[in-house]
Amino acid sequence: MKRTILLLITAIAAVTAVQAQAPERTANQDKYYVRRATHFDDLPVHHRDIIMLGNSLTDGAEWNELLGDPNVKNRGIIGDIIQGLYERMEPILKGQPRKIFILSGVNDVSHGVDGDSIGRAMEKLIVLIKERCPRTEIYLQSMLPFNTDVQMWKLLKDREQVVIDGNRAMEEAAKRQGVTWINLYPLFVDKNGKLREDLTNDGLHLLGPGYLIWRDAIIKYVKSSNKHMRPHNYPASPRRHFMPHHKRPRHFKH
């Protein structure tokens, strides 16, 4: 009973938080959001886990099956924005997972956010993860293109360039923060700068074959051991404190 009350408070807090961030969301999207977030609150994350974090694109796949790894956990929620990920990180962060794969941003684009703001929001999320989980490997994935010829998404109309700008800003943030950047965009775009028609039925979400392309693009990062795939500028271990030789105490062993 105590647990139920706690979860209801969490749910109410989540609704309030989401409404504050994203007034454009419909009531039913918010309700789906809260249901999924309260479900995630009940599912512990462990230090061997690989977290797939994102919006509807992540939500839609059975990642543990697709990647053939029982430690892979889906933490996607339809309609989520980058700030939404930030707000619901707690149950993930406290598990200190081995890896986190992030894909988000297109709902920010549909909310009228510009590319630089998307980059800044994502960098804030990465900084949070690095601070709380210094041993977690972070893989930042680019936004995919969309295609309003397949289906008209009014809030995305003529905003193709924002995806390109946002991806550039996120790539720069990834470099600054020393996390791995995975550019999925070229794998999904056609010659007109739109999401390939054979991979979607609504111009935004992926059919089965689209998920196979995504899987093939990330499988090496999923399978990699920590040591082998660590990005260049990500410290391998806490650096040994440097002390000039003449100041070292006698018992100091190199």
Next chain:
Amino acid sequence: MKRTILLLITAIAAVTAVQAQAPERTANQDKYYVRRATHFDDLPVHHRDIIMLGNSLTDGAEWNELLGDPNVKNRGIIGDIIQGLYERMEPILKGQPRKIFILSGVNDVSHGVDGDSIGRAMEKLIVLIKERCPRTEIYLQSMLPFNTDVQMWKLLKDREQVVIDGNRAMEEAAKRQGVTWINLYPLFVDKNGKLREDLTNDGLHLLGPGYLIWRDAIIKYVKSSNKHMRPHNYPASPRRHFMPHHKRPRHFKH
């Protein structure tokens, strides 16, 4: 390329099939349906697997995590009806899974179907599974109650009795077919015959704590070994052919 064309044909066939069965579905529901079905086509099922088959209630949970078993696979699709399950069984049946847990029916109720028809549709699905996968254990779960006080679902208004009738018809079908009946309804209903308000935020779908109740109700069936939990009237092995004593040939050993 060949694979892509095949999948597109499957997708088109699925759209056509779904439209024929459920004209009430919106275009976007159909599109979600096809995306998820084409994704499932790409995910093989094995003989050790435990399949969670159903509609949005099944779709919404991370069952492998919730049940702590990597062999558990989510095969739920938002908005699905019993005939929809029937039409998309092929990739599941050919894997000869160890167990299948079914929960469906409330979308049939919202489509104006009566309780007896729900029972008949479910029995047809069970017969299909038994014919194609004679060693698969089938667990039929009752429909949950809904609550139109929390949110008005016009197509469910005043149809509480259809859920009760449908559950009775499905329970009878389960008995006839010798499969295990799991009555979830009493665990979720309040004293007014509605879905408990503390377990939902829209009167139809479950918050995190609702999934914990569901898990606790089925975990013993998930964990059971084949032999121990086989239902009473489900043959343990092909029956030895009975032959009257005086007709037995001399080499016949009892």
